[in-house]
Amino acid sequence: MKFRPLHDRVVVKRVDAEATSKGGIIIPDNAKEKPSQGEIVAVGPGGRDEAGRLTEIDLKVGDRVLFGKWSGTEVRIDGQDLLIMKESDIMGVLEVSESKKKAA
Template sequence: MSFTPLHDRVLVRLIEGDEKTSGGLIIPDTAKEKPQQGEIVAVGAGAKDEKGKRIAMDVTAGDKILFGKWSGTEIKIDGEELMIMKESDILGIMS
């Protein structure tokens, strides 16, 4: 299925963190925190200003990003768990 976010929203594939601590202990699924990193899969066209002109998005598909811990809404598309969030929820682009 094809999915395009509306306005200033982005579709994000989560990047899972390490499953071991630096000391080598394995972290069980129940103790893992929600990942705060992701890769942008799709980007909306951008929000509109008061005059109706589109405001360009600062991110593009393929960007690796950091976002807030409680950002976005989890969705499932074709069996894959993804997140949809506003561009303003993104803290920065990782290089």
């Protein structure tokens, strides 16, 4: 099934948090918080301004983003847990530095 969000909405897949802390301590599943990072899976066409003109969304599929803890609506599509949220609920896009790209 393919899902296309409407207006200024985006579909986000949560990115799992690290299982260990920076100090090497293993964090159990019941102590982990829901991650507030995700990857954009689908993007709507954009919203409309007062004049009725389409304003495009600044996000694109594949962007890694930060969003609020309680942002969006959780849905399950084809066995995947996804979030549908407005573009305004997203706080920013995470940029991967060149050094990390080369290391990966």
